[in-house]
Amino acid sequence: MKNEDMLMHVRGTSRFIDDIPAPEGCLHAVLFTSPVARGKIRSLDVSKAAAAPGVAAVYTHKDVPGLNQVGHILKDQPLLAVDSVEYIGQPIALVVAESRRAALLALKFIQADIEPLPAVFSPREAAAKGLIHGKRRERVTGDLAGAYARCKYVAQGKLASGPQEHFYFETQRALAVPGEHDTIKVHASAQSPGAFHHHLAEVLGIPMHKVELDIRRLGGGFGGKESTAVWITAPAMAAYLLKRPVKLALSRNEDIATTGKRHAYEYDYKLGLDGEGKILAYEIDLYQHAGACADISPAVLGRSILHVSGSYNIPSLRVSGVSCRTNIPPNNAFRGFGVPQGTLAIEAALTHAAELMGVTPEELKRRNLLRDGDTLPYGVELSGVNAVRCWDTLDKQAGIAARRAAVSAYNAAHTDNKKGLAVVPVCFGISFAQTALNQASALVNIYVDGSVSVSTGAVEMGQGVNAKIRIVAARTLGIPVDRVRVDTTNTSRIPNASPTSASTGADLNGMATKLACEKLRERLLEFAARHLSCDDPAGVSICGGAVCVGEKGPVMTWEKLAAAAQWARVDLSEHAFYATPNLHYSVETEQGRPFAYYSYGASLTEVNLDLLRGTYTVEAVEVVQDAGESLSPEIDLGQVQGAVVQGMGWATMEQLRYAPDGRVLTGVNCYKVPDIKFVPARFEVTLLKDSSNPYAVCNSKAIGEPPLVHGLGAYLALVDALRGVRKDKPIPPLPITPERAFMYLHGPEEGK
């Protein structure tokens, strides 16, 4: 089944925040933000701006009615700066005017005297100075010294990966409408209904039951709308104080310059293998470039730490990680949530090790894949591992060894171009690593005409979660899917909802929906048996939108059943709650069972590098992804394709440049994401056959994030091609832009 929203998308009738007709008297808010990366605010005068034409109000931290705080994990992020600023783009004042243009013009009249202070932009420098969010984390598994002593090969070095802008098409925005009795309704492009609901109430200084957050859909989220509440609480505060509707929408360049990104990482790695290529030991230190506030960075780092071993069995492992506090806008969640970064290091280290051994990386990887009975470094003994199955399915389809031979033959025959190849296995833990978040509720209402409305905490952002929820509800109730509608995500119907992230949207909310529908079905079956005076209540069923008794076939329509049940005073509404069982993790011991299950995959990527120009094309990507018993293969294929290309963008062309003072120089005219011509001609995605999964709704598996890791294949294949030409330089950092490839081939040695 398809995502039904498409029928509106193609007509342009789907409503995003800006498409909601502006309420009468709607005002527009714009943020005045810090021009310096770190400084002390000596004085701030907004009086001239407040008197500018069309301006309704200018607010500073003093005007925040409740708590001037939007920190997500730590309370370290003021909504409006108080006496210091920590990054360029940090909100200092909020200008509210009759039009966005008037608000923008008024910005010029704000006088801020800020004394610049030394700022830090390098994560390693921040770590050395002790500028970190939370604590340094470390886990040691096994006997490292003993293991290294047995190693024949040790690959050691430094690596780095770059930031990635979400480039969701709908920028950060919200519309806040005040109601009676000091209530407020906020329409927002936001992934975290529960958390943002809480932030709104805190900032406004009112109880949560006076705040209603309503989310219809997002024009893309990718994690970027999960944790930072600035652009939702700011217009809400203005609307609350002015008693008028207020809208805030970032322009694209404001969004690029001031919102969080995928975290850049730096790494120190040391990988040890025995003479046969079996991994014995691995040490990996992660330096996460977090930015000025913690935001959600410690959680992202935590997930990286849980995934540093990738898809491999590593008996002795030491991992450490620090979330480095630097003076750039706080980075946040991005599809994959630290897993792509964590996986990168082991994948690159294996490439390095393969060079030392004189074997192909594929050979090493296949040998070390996870299998049933292996124990992960945090103490989970695995079962139902599909790593080898995915790899072998890919091998069968793509012929890995033959492809490697063809690449070698091509390279031997060509001097101007070289091909590169990489096979990437993916193992991605599913569940929020923060155990508390693994909960969801659903509200299912059956109306007397037989139509069904489902509300959950899941947010639709194009990933098709609503379609999956419809399928689950229709299947469970035994009715056609067109009888079910998924309503908006609304905090008055579904309180305290977890974010739609960690690929868990369908797992958690689908399961809650299933539970609610099961209760309703049981209740209706019991009623039907009574109503139809059946001797054998067990013989009554609902299927295909009708009540069936025994072998007799349909005896009553679903619509009539609903009406009759309501008339007989049967409750046609049900709320259900689901909490993923058996999850636990201790940050102190770094041990536990953080994930309900794992999603596996394998992919092959082939690139062709032009040695003269440093340019390249990705020629082929072939993916096998484990989606369990897919609820909708169409949706899941689309998720895989989209995630892979997004990952390839991160690995190749997506780059941000900063000025020495910390300003983001990259605007929309130079932040390039993959376009239609970048995508390889040969792009095949297969969902793993005969896979099931008892740990998620209807035996499906999460699909949103895991395939993004395949994007690493483009990086590794380029590394393969580049190292085929020269090995005298260290492995280049990700992304490998054409400039980086060119300089690797033709530029001077590093540091010269």
Next chain:
Amino acid sequence: MTSFILNERLISTGERPGLTVLEFVRDVSCLSGTKEACREGECGACTVLVGRRGADGAVSYKACASCLLPIGDVDGCHVVTVEGLSGAELTLVQKLIVEHSASQCGFCTPGIVLSLTGFCLGAKKLSYEGAVDALDGNICRCTGYVSIRNAARALCASLAKMDLPPAKRLGELAAAGVVPAYFKEIPARLARLEAEPAAAGGNAVLVAGGTDLFVQKPGQLIDSELCFLSRRPDLNYIKIDGGVLRVGGAVTIEEFRLSPEVLLHFPALEKDFLRHSSAILRNKATLAGNVVNASPIGDATVILLALDARMVITGTGGRREVPLSKFYLSYKKTDLGCSELVSEIVIPLLPEGARYHFEKISNRATLDTAAVNSALLLTTGPGGAITDLKLSAGGVAEVPLLLNTESFKGQKLDAETVEALARAAEGEARPIDDIRGSAAYKKLLLGQLVRAHFASTAAAGEAV
């Protein structure tokens, strides 16, 4: 007053001509299907179709970025937004997008619908490759494009039998459900709609394609008096005149690229200009505008420099001609007086046996500004001696450069000469570190592009 047909409806508005079509349709007409996602023509979410009535009475439709399109520029035109496409039934393009699940979050989808519909209306041949070219300005962050390509492929397959030229295709397209039936009435309706002549006020800002102007200063332009060159039919021509190609000042990049004259005399330019920008910008941006814009990295400029083009400049003081190589005075400063405009670009036809080649390197291979670009025009005499050599370079100085190659004339074209030329080019380059790349990269890259010119022209033999 500005008058145009918006979908089915006649609009006569007193809104300022500098208001963009995007703002007009969303804020004034309350049609929210056209999305704003970048405001710089970089993403395609705001794509609309502009149908302009030609001298033959037929309406030709072009997909354009409405965020860079002032309403004054569509006076007398048919503007189509996504709301103007489907009635009770989805159009063929819409059906295929749904069928192939080529939409996820949906924010880019209306633009993709419009670009593909514009392709059906305007492309000479309805080939899959052409459909992909038509979508090269429509970014999608969700789908990974595989499903979009599948929808495009299916579209071309279902229209495979359509072989009428664009101007005569409207009836068939309506019958095939690509456009609603009301499109058939549009040519007659536009004929009754008289556009006002282009304003000639002395202070008016000249708007050629506007695709860069409206990125740079949209706030200023809304309050300015504007003069649209798209309403100067006298500047819209491409003709061969003796040994030169004459291109009017209002000719768009796409018209130029696909004109019979260019295809015949400069066949390589069809592909080279495909890399200039995306379809939705090429349909609006003009060749002369790109030159006057004076970007140190403009693709058109770098190509025209090597082709030894001359600018015909007209103004109150009369008409004069300036070689393009003398047109740039310093960064973003040209030899153009305040009341003057480039009314024509004169490009000498290639001498017998001349070899031309263009190289462009950008971070993303398509729809991106070059880090460095370069063009070469080479003629060799008997024995392989260089008789003429024009080598241009962008991105390596404050203006586009025509490199000094005098000393190479008469030399034998061999590996040694190429190497010396590459080094000379590197030596002349004075690039800076910027968002397109480091100075060190650009300097080395120019040398490599010079080597690439000869590697490619050697392989291509005598072909242009």
